Amino acid sequence: MRKYFLTIILIISFIFVCPVLLQAQKKKTVNGESQIRVEAHLSENTTKEKAIEQAKINAIRNEYGEYVEQESDLVLNSGRVDFRSYGQIKVKGEWIRTIGVPEFKYFNRDTDNYPERWISCKIRGEVRKTVPKANIEVETLSGPGKDFRKQEFLSDENMYMYVRSPIDGYLSVYLDDGNRVYRLLPYRRMGAEKSVEIKGDQEYILFSADIKNFDTLADQIELFTNDKREINTLIIVFAESEYQKPILFNETVDVEGYISPRSLSKTDFEVWLGENRAAFTDFLDIKRQIVIRKR
Numbered sequence: 001m002r003k004y005f006l007t008i009i010l011i012i013s014f015i016f017v018c019p020v021l022l023q024a025q026k027k028k029t030v031n032g033e034s035q036i037r038v039e040a041h042l043s044e045n046t047t048k049e050k051a052i053e054q055a056k057i058n059a060i061r062n063e064y065g066e067y068v069e070q071e072s073d074l075v076l077n078s079g080r081v082d083f084r085s086y087g088q089i090k091v092k093g094e095w096i097r098t099i100g101v102p103e104f105k106y107f108n109r110d111t112d113n114y115p116e117r118w119i120s121c122k123i124r125g126e127v128r129k130t131v132p133k134a135n136i137e138v139e140t141l142s143g144p145g146k147d148f149r150k151q152e153f154l155s156d157e158n159m160y161m162y163v164r165s166p167i168d169g170y171l172s173v174y175l176d177d178g179n180r181v182y183r184l185l186p187y188r189r190m191g192a193e194k195s196v197e198i199k200g201d202q203e204y205i206l207f208s209a210d211i212k213n214f215d216t217l218a219d220q221i222e223l224f225t226n227d228k229r230e231i232n233t234l235i236i237v238f239a240e241s242e243y244q245k246p247i248l249f250n251e252t253v254d255v256e257g258y259i260s261p262r263s264l265s266k267t268d269f270e271v272w273l274g275e276n277r278a279a280f281t282d283f284l285d286i287k288r289q290i291v292i293r294k295r
Contacts, residue, residue, distance in 0.1 A: 027096055027126045027278070032059025038106070038117040045178045046231050051121035052102055056095045060127055064093035096126040097274025126274075131281045137164040138236050140290055144208035152291040159221045159290070161206040161234070163198070169240045169282075170195040173206065174269065176233040181269040182261040183248060184234075189216045194245040195237070222258070225292040235273075236286040243280060246272040 034054035038047055103122040108115040141160040142150040153159060163171065172195040173185035185206060186193040196214055198204060205211045207221045223232075237243075246269060248262035264272075276283045 027128045028063060029099065029124065030059040030063050030127050031122065031124050032056055032062070033120065033122045034058055035118055035120045038119055041229060042231070043178065047119060048102075048104060048121070049233075051104065051119050052123060055102065055121040055123040056125070057091060059123065059125065060091045060093040060095060063127055064091060064129055066091045092130055093127045094130050094277070096128055096277045098123060098125040098270065100124055126278070128277075128281075133282060133284045134165050134167050134169060134238060134240065136166075136236065136238055136284065136286060138162070138286055138288060140234065140288055141205070144205050144211055146203070146205075151289070152293065153223050155223065155225045155292055155294050157223055158207075159223050160208055161236075163204045163206060163236065164202065165198055165200055165238060167200040167240060169198060169200075169238050170242045171198050171204075172196070172237045172245070174235040174237065176235060176266060176269070178230075178232070179266075180263045181235075181266055182263045183245075184219070184221060184261060187214075187216050187219045188251065188259070188261065189219075190214075192245070194242060197242075219261070223290075223292045224258075225294055228294050230292045232290050232292060234288045234290060236288065237273075237276075238284045238286070239276075239280050240282045241280060243276050243283060 032055040034051050034057075036047070036051050036054060042050070105120045107118055107120065109118055110116075139146060139149050139162040140151055141148040141162055142153065142157065144160050146162045148160065149162075161173065165171075171185065172183065175182045175184055186196050190196070204213045206213070207218055209218055209220055211218070246264050248264055251262050252260045254260070273285055277285075
């Protein structure tokens with residue numbers, strides 16, 4: 001009799017909880033647009049990426065709204081938050097995947113002194129109301145310690161990364177240099193590993209040969225540019241459950257012996273991100289931009 005009663009309780013609970021879960025995971029198709037000024041110090045690719053990001057924010061904000069910093073209920077239990085942060089803007093929804101190709105248009109705006117060059121972007125995609133995700137701490141570093149926080153680097157300078165998660169999960173790190181996306185973690189010696197497992201509340205310093213976070217020796221990351229100023233984007237991927245890695249091309253070695261990690265095209269990477277966002281509600285991709293300057 002006790003087992004039968006317990007079964008009834010579980011069925012009733014599922015009836016009430018299931019619609020809430022389905023509603024949280026429901027995807028919507030939306031449109032967004034943006035207009036930004038073209039800055040002389042930014043490349044065309046960087047300018048378009050910035051316009052795309054603003055158009056995504058516009059689409060999400062129109063559908064779900066945004067948070068204000070003064071709200072005190074953003075951090076939920078168990079180290080999870082129920083918003084997505086895009087730059088300084090916190091919105092109540094998340095971008096799942098882009099449908100089709102973003103549309104760009106350049107135009108001039110007259111000012112009192114001289115005409116300004118602007119770019120507009122129109123984008124269409126799938127979004128979903130944000131469900132609570134891990135509140136990950138991420139810092140880019142110039143040395144193997146949390147006190148070495150840095151976002152601007154010189155060419156030939158080493159980069160490290162600090163990561164801490166409030167909960168157990170699986171981590172990987174990628175770098176987008178504007179042309180291709182390179183996988184930095186798992187390390188080279190880890191082969192075809194999909195991700196690395198990390199423990200909640202534990203501090204990790206990545207890319208340091210002197211700090212052993214995992215069983216494998218860490219790869220050291222040396223940044224390089226031929227340009228006066230270059231912007232790269234780091235993508236930190238985390239999920240509570242293990243996820244598949246994308247198909248990668250083999251690493252390459254130049255004439256001076258420098259190794260470029262395994263990589264894939266930006267288009268294939270975005271498709272991979274979209275598929276994982278759609279499949280896992282706990283899938284999280286955090287972007288951090290770094291600047292590399294020529295010496």
